[in-house]
Amino acid sequence: MAKEKGRKLIAQNKKARHDYLIIDTYEAGLVLTGTEVKSLRQGRASLADGFVQLDGHEAWLHNVHVPEYSQGTWTNHSARRKRKLLLHREEIDKLESKSQETGHTIVPLALYFKDGRAKIEIALAKGKKEYDKRQTLREKQDRRETERAISAVRRQQRA
Known part of the structure; x- marks a missing residue:
């Protein structure tokens, strides 16, 4: 084996x-x-x-x-x-x-x-601390939103 x-x-x-x-x-x-x-x-x-x-x-x-x-x-x-x-x-x-x-x-x-x-x-x-957790979550959410916006713009440029 x-x-x-x-x-x-x-x-x-x-x-x-x-x-x-x-x-x-x-x-x-x-x-x-x-x-x-x-x-x-x-x-x-x-x-x-x-x-x-x-x-x-x-x-x-x-x-x-x-x-x-x-x-x-x-x-x-x-x-x-x-x-x-x-x-x-x-x-x-x-x-x-x-x-x-x-x-x-x-x-x-x-x-x-x-x-x-x-x-x-x-x-x-x-x-x-609780506020650190919230801030980390907010940063993660902001990153996701900017990535979505960028990919949406790229999709529109291709079309």
């Missing part, structure tokens, strides 16, 4: 990009059990309530929902257990120092397979 290449997305946390200002992103490996990997290969996971906590120079992923594997036996995993993240020492130290600043947190952005291995993209983020 040929080893799969490339990146296969499993789950994405779109709400994180809306609720947080992303400062820096990191790619981390995950320590998983066999049934968790099988469940992820079926494309089932949710990052909605997930967060990363740093304990004693180790990074742990909390509240990420990986449903139990349907063909699993008594060895099946619990759906919301904490999972260890595999990061380099320098990355953990950097995250630890930055996350202790007020308003900073570490959130998961995407869960995917890269060359057959489960990876998670985590981000050092700062929480947005």
Whole structure:
């Protein structure tokens, strides 16, 4: 069997990009059990309530929902257990120092397979205020409207 290449997305946390200002992103490996990997290969996971906590120079992923594997036996995993993240020492130290600043947190952005291995993209983020969220939404809407207007003018010029 040929080893799969490339990146296969499993789950994405779109709400994180809306609720947080992303400062820096990191790619981390995950320590998983066999049934968790099988469940992820079926494309089932949710990052909605997930967060990363740093304990004693180790990074742990909390509240990420990986449903139990349907063909699993008594060895099946619990759906919301904490999972260890595999990061380099320098990355953990950097995250630890930055996350202790007020308003900073570490959130998961995407869960995917890269060359057959489960990876998670985590981000050092700062929480947005309600007015920041509204402004971001307004800018996005303005960009869309200008693109529509430009494309409408181009269509009229072609006709």
